[in-house]
Amino acid sequence: MEPPIIYSKAEFIETDTGNKVSRRATIAGPQNIILGGKTIISSGAIIRGDLRRTGPGHAVVISLGRYCLVGEGCVMRPPYKTYRGNFNYYPMKIGDHVHIGANSVVEAATIGNHVEIGKNCVIGKFTIIKDCAKIADNTIVPPNTVIPALALFSGSPGRFVEDLPESTQEMVEAQTKQYYTRFQPSER
Amino acid sequence: MAPSVHYHCPCLSNSTTPPPPHLPSSSYSFHPLHTLFFCEECDAVRCNRCVSVEVSTYYCPNCLFEVPSASVRAEKNRFYLFVHKMPCNVLTRRRCARNCFMCPNCRNTLSVVPSDPPESGDGRLAVPISTVGEPPFFLYCNHCRWDSAEVGITFEKPTGLAAQLQKFEDSAPDSLEFERLKDHFEPFIRASSLSSSTTSHAVAHPSSAAHSHHLHSNSITAAASAALARDIPGVGKYNPLARSTSSRGIGVSGRDRSVNKDEMAEYRSRVEIAKASVVGTGGGDADVEFMRHLENVSEVASLDQRWENSWVTSLQTSDLKPLRIPLHSKRSKRCPACTHILIKPEQKAQSVRYKIKLVAANYLPAITVALPHAQKALTEAAKRTLGKSTSAVEDDKTPATGMVAGKTYPFHLALTNPLYDPIQVRLSPQRLNISTAPSKDGPPEKARRPPFVISLPTSTFPIAAFAEAWEYDDDEDMFGVEEGDDFGIRGGAREKDGRSTRSKTVGVLEKRANVTIVGGEVVIGKEAQGNVKFNTLVSYTYRSDDPAPSESNDGDGPSIPQGNKPPEVKTFAFYTVIDLGPIIPREDSKSVPDV
Numbered sequence: 001m002e003p004p005i006i007y008s009k010a011e012f013i014e015t016d017t018g019n020k021v022s023r024r025a026t027i028a029g030p031q032n033i034i035l036g037g038k039t040i041i042s043s044g045a046i047i048r049g050d051l052r053r054t055g056p057g058h059a060v061v062i063s064l065g066r067y068c069l070v071g072e073g074c075v076m077r078p079p080y081k082t083y084r085g086n087f088n089y090y091p092m093k094i095g096d097h098v099h100i101g102a103n104s105v106v107e108a109a110t111i112g113n114h115v116e117i118g119k120n121c122v123i124g125k126f127t128i129i130k131d132c133a134k135i136a137d138n139t140i141v142p143p144n145t146v147i148p149a150l151a152l153f154s155g156s157p158g159r160f161v162e163d164l165p166e167s168t169q170e171m172v173e174a175q176t177k178q179y180y181t182r183f184q185p186s187e188r
Numbered sequence: 189m190a191p192s193v194h195y196h197c198p199c200l201s202n203s204t205t206p207p208p209p210h211l212p213s214s215s216y217s218f219h220p221l222h223t224l225f226f227c228e229e230c231d232a233v234r235c236n237r238c239v240s241v242e243v244s245t246y247y248c249p250n251c252l253f254e255v256p257s258a259s260v261r262a263e264k265n266r267f268y269l270f271v272h273k274m275p276c277n278v279l280t281r282r283r284c285a286r287n288c289f290m291c292p293n294c295r296n297t298l299s300v301v302p303s304d305p306p307e308s309g310d311g312r313l314a315v316p317i318s319t320v321g322e323p324p325f326f327l328y329c330n331h332c333r334w335d336s337a338e339v340g341i342t343f344e345k346p347t348g349l350a351a352q353l354q355k356f357e358d359s360a361p362d363s364l365e366f367e368r369l370k371d372h373f374e375p376f377i378r379a380s381s382l383s384s385s386t387t388s389h390a391v392a393h394p395s396s397a398a399h400s401h402h403l404h405s406n407s408i409t410a411a412a413s414a415a416l417a418r419d420i421p422g423v424g425k426y427n428p429l430a431r432s433t434s435s436r437g438i439g440v441s442g443r444d445r446s447v448n449k450d451e452m453a454e455y456r457s458r459v460e461i462a463k464a465s466v467v468g469t470g471g472g473d474a475d476v477e478f479m480r481h482l483e484n485v486s487e488v489a490s491l492d493q494r495w496e497n498s499w500v501t502s503l504q505t506s507d508l509k510p511l512r513i514p515l516h517s518k519r520s521k522r523c524p525a526c527t528h529i530l531i532k533p534e535q536k537a538q539s540v541r542y543k544i545k546l547v548a549a550n551y552l553p554a555i556t557v558a559l560p561h562a563q564k565a566l567t568e569a570a571k572r573t574l575g576k577s578t579s580a581v582e583d584d585k586t587p588a589t590g591m592v593a594g595k596t597y598p599f600h601l602a603l604t605n606p607l608y609d610p611i612q613v614r615l616s617p618q619r620l621n622i623s624t625a626p627s628k629d630g631p632p633e634k635a636r637r638p639p640f641v642i643s644l645p646t647s648t649f650p651i652a653a654f655a656e657a658w659e660y661d662d663d664e665d666m667f668g669v670e671e672g673d674d675f676g677i678r679g680g681a682r683e684k685d686g687r688s689t690r691s692k693t694v695g696v697l698e699k700r701a702n703v704t705i706v707g708g709e710v711v712i713g714k715e716a717q718g719n720v721k722f723n724t725l726v727s728y729t730y731r732s733d734d735p736a737p738s739e740s741n742d743g744d745g746p747s748i749p750q751g752n753k754p755p756e757v758k759t760f761a762f763y764t765v766i767d768l769g770p771i772i773p774r775e776d777s778k779s780v781p782d783v
Contacts, residue, residue, distance in 0.1 A: 002558075003567045114540070124330070130252075131540045142296050142331040148249045148516060149538045157296040157331040160249060160516075166531055167222045167547045169540055 002182055009185035011043060020183065025070075032061035036096065038180050039068040047076045051089045061089070065096035065113065067176040073103040079125035079143075090126070097176040101137065112149070114172040132168045136161070191599070193555045194218035195548065196723075196763035197235035200524055205618070206763045209721040218765045221555075224548035225530040227523040233548050233762060239521040239530060246515045247537035248284035250297050254537045255284070255515055283512035287349045291329035292493060292508035298327040298336070300346045321346075327510050336510055356509070365458050372455050475503055520544075553613065553651060553728060554604040557766055561597060562590075590772040594714040598693040598707055599768055601644075605651040605702040611728045614648040615706070618723040618763075639716035639771070643694050644708040644724070654702040712771055720768035727761035 012020045017037035025041045027033065029049030041047065047070065049061045061078050070076060078092045094111040101119035108127040111117075115129050118137035123129070125143040133147045136154035147153055150168060152161045165171075196206045196218050207213045216237075225234040246255040289298040302321025324342035327349075328335045336342065343352050357363055482488065489505045496511055521531040532544035591597050605611050619638075698705040710720055 003563045006567070006570055130538050140331075142329075144299055144330060145297060146250050146252060148247070148252060149540050151249070151516075157294050159295055163516075165223045166542060166545055167549055170549070171222050 002178065004182045004184040005179070006184060006186045012185070018180075029061060032059060034060055034063040036063075036065040036068070038066050039064050039070075040180065040183055041070045042072040042074070042102070044073040045070045045076070046074070048078065051078050051080070053089055053091070054086075060091055062092045062094070064094045065098065067097045067173075067180055068094060069099040069176070069179060071100050071102035071104065071119065074100050075105045076100075077105070077107050079107045079109055081125070095131070097173050099172075099176060099179070107143075114169050114176075116172060132164060132172065134164060134168075191557045191559055191766070191768045193221075193557050193601075194765050194767070195221050195224055195233065195552065196765070197224060197233050197238065199235065199238040206723055206765070208618075209723050209765050209767075210718065214765060218763075221549050221552065222547070224552075225521065225523075226546050226548040226551040227526060227528060227530060228546060229526045229528045230523060231760065232523075232525070233552070234523055234530060236521075238524050240524050240527070241519045241521055243517040244520045244533055245518040245535060245537055246282060247518070248286065248288055248513055249516045250288040250513050251284065251286055252538055253284070253286055254535075255282075282515040284515060285350050285512075287347070288513040289327055289349070289353075289510040290513050291332060291334050292489075292511050293334040293505070294329060294332040295511075296329050296331040297513070298329055298510055300325050300343070300349065301328040301335075302346070334508075339506060339509060341510065350512075353510070361458070368458050369455070372453070478503060550606050552606070552760075552762060553611065553726070554606065555726070555764060555766075556602045556604075557768065558600045558602070559591070559597060559768060560600060591710075591712060591720060591769060592772045593712050593716045593774045596709060596711045597768075598709050600697065600705050600707055601766070602703055602705045603651055605654050605704075607730055608653050608655070609731045610653045611651050611730045612648045613651055613704075613726065613728045614646070615644045616646065616725045616727070617642045617644050618725065639713045639718065640720050640722075641711045641713075642708060642722050643711075645695050645706055648729075649696045649704060649706065650699075651704045652699065652702050710768060714774060716771045717773055719770050722766055724764050724766055725761055726764055727759055729757050729759045732756045732758040 007020075011024060012022055014020050015035070015037075017035070019035045019037060019039045019041070021027065021035075021041040022043040022045070024043035025045040025047065027041070027047050027049065029052065032049035032052050033047060035041075047062060052059045052061045062076055064070070076092065078089045080087065080089045082088075090109060092106075092108060092110075094108075095113035095115070097114045098111055098117070099115075100106060100117045101121065103119060104117055104121040104123065106117070106121075106123045107125045108123045108129055109125075111129045112131035112133070114132045115134070117123065117129075117135045118139065120137060121135050121139045121141070123135070123141045124145060127141050127143065127145045127147065129135070129147045130149040130151075132150045134152045135141065135147070135158065136152065138156075139154050139158040140156035141147070141153065141158040145158065147158075148160075150164045152164055153159065154161050198204070198206075199217065201217075206217055219235050223236060225239060226232070227234055243257070246257060247253060248255065287300070290296070291298050302325055303323065323344055324337075325344075325346045326335050326337040326342045341353070341356070343349055479488075487505055488503050489508055493505070493508060494503075518533040518537065519531070520529060520533060522529055529544050530546045532542060533539070534541045534543060601615070603613060693707050693709045695707055696704060697707045712720065
């Protein structure tokens with residue numbers, strides 16, 4: 001029923017696993033970024049895979065699961081802290097079916113599966129977001145916040161508003177899959 | 189607002205028809221499909237407003253620690269059920285007893301931070317040697333920068349904060365008062381619930397000394413006392429001899445209870461309220477004096493900041509104390525009629541799985557509604573601005589997508605079958621006899637006329653069964669077939685006004701996988717106002733797996749002669765309210781495109 005979301009074919013690169021990455025997104029340190037497949041990186045997004053943990057060897061900085069969406073103008077930046085006098089970045093892990101609205105800044109440590117983050121949100125450093133949580137538009141989540149499963153958070157600072165319905169998982173899953181299907185190149 | 193479809197929950201009401209859509213009560217009995225439950229036993233829809241709820245787990249939303257129910261009840265200051273029997277049920281709530289605290293200023297979670305390490309002399313901060321940092325520690329808010337050192341709360345070590353804070357909390361006037369109240373009421377609650385649950389027993393043994401002696405000696409009292417101990421924690425420790433023996437020992441056994449109720453001693457509060465105001469808690473001169481010398485509004489704690497307190501506290505922001513975080517709960521839900529479980533979550537606090545989950549979405553066809561003319565306008569707008577930011581599109585979409593009075597619009601209903609068997613669906617819109625604009629002072633015969641007329645296919649139409657495989661080849665043909673496929677049944681399209689029906693708008697438009705799209709049409713009157721919102725009865729028949737209950741009760745006598753009869757067919761009907769959105773009144777319609 002929903003009309004398709006048309007994008008210009010020239011703008012997006014489609015990978016073998018169905019990831020669609022805008023050429024207008026800034027992907028720093030792509031070797032440190034994992035996309036699970038069928039994930040969309042919209043134009044203007046900034047993903048900082050270059051901010052890696054100091055030390056030798058390969059390091060995954062940001063990993064995203066399947067059917068994720070990084071909205072337009074989003075900034076994804078791994079969290080950092082100084083621990084025992086050493087400054088360091090820490091990896092960011094994001095599960096499946098996670099949608100992040102336009103112009104949000106995300107510095108979370110962990111985001112579970114089936115999480116919806118609205119537009120213009122700030123997700124502070126080392127935030128932990130559990131499965132099926134939802135962050136309303138324009139929410140400021142302060143650093144080190146824990147957002148429990150099936151909770152709706154909103155406001156500044158983000159506060160618990162209500163419990164989400166039991167069928168949230170199915171709803172979000174259907175919605176993210178549908179979004180990916182609707183996201184179609186223009187004919188030209 | 190996008191057009192919406194909500195489902196009716198009768199909430200055990202006797203009337204079968206839902207309230208008319210233009211009444212405010214309509215929004216209370218209609219819910220989005222995904223919030224509804226389905227009781228297989230009663231064969232009925234249930235909603236969050238009518239199910240009975242019980243807590244299955246408590247957990248702290250910050251540390252995610254699961255708090256066993258027993259310890260929730262045992263915690264001294266989380267004396268919830270007891271409090272429930274008194275008018276002041278906001279006195280205490282279940283709170284995390286570990287190291288989780290909330291900022292009293294902004295309700296953010298507080299973190300423990302060490303003090304700055306001592307200066308090393310060369311102007312640079314010394315590298316801290318210890319992992320935990322320098323004492324004293326204090327609680328710090330990452331959001332508003334409030335810290336507990338401001339109000340004089342510091343800690344020697346960063347662990348066991350709850351225990352360190354406990355003595356502050358215990359000496360607070362509200363908890364002292366609460367203790368006193370508890371001591372005062374406990375014997376009465378204990379006596380009244382004991383005597384009501386085991387009345388016969390109480391009569392037999394009028395004295396409470398005998399009571400406590402027999403408490404664990406027979407099964408009835410054991411059960412009663414277990415239930416009591418669950419409801420009122422701390423009751424096990426209580427010695428009934430201390431207070432009530434003298435009054436209960438005498439008197440006739442039959443009148444025992446009523447006598448006791450009257451004998452409740454007058455309660456004397458710990459602090460007299462007239463005196464309390466002097467020290468600046470609860471209005472009075474001290475507060476007036478404070479307000480008089482106020483220089484900055486932020487010196488006064490807002491109502492929101494003081495709301496959590498059960499006790500009248502100081503008005504000053506500088507007196508706010510860190511708050512404990514209230515626990516959250518996972519709940520199981522039961523059908524209100526047959527008490528079968530509809531929702532039973534897994535025990536683990538952060539699991540989103542359910543042991544039992546009977547949601548209506550798995551039983552009723554999902555209905556979505558769309559206005560083709562609005563979608564077309566949106567898609568064209570999107571195409572025009574392709575490459576630009578989509579946020580710009582949202583601003584100018586309203587004129588083309590609205591519905592103007594006096595015009596005719598088609599709409600599409602997409603019905604999705606969640607069952608593994610095909611179903612036959614019939615839609616019957618409820619006739620709307622009252623104007624949706626009740627405030628309008630038109631002539632009575634005009635107000636009577638419905639502001640819009642709905643045409644929907646009245647014959648039954650099929651929806652194919654749900655099969656997991658559909659999910660995969662969905663991708664290709666999802667948008668290919670937009671129009672022109674006429675393999676639906678178009679008979680029974682209601683020709684309302686003759687002029688209104690173009691041949692293809694009303695009827696089954698499209699069938700694919702387990703989705704059938706039917707077209708309808710709305711003719712909006714010239715004087716119409718408000719929303720195009722109408723109730724529709726959706727009835728569907730499906731093949732049921734188990735035979736009808738009447739036959740199974742009769743035994744297999746009557747069913748044998750039929751031999752290979754067709755599979756049992758059942759019908760289920762439910763009401764929906766379909767909201768197509770607001771009508772743009774006639775006079776405005778010309779001015780809107782200019783804007």
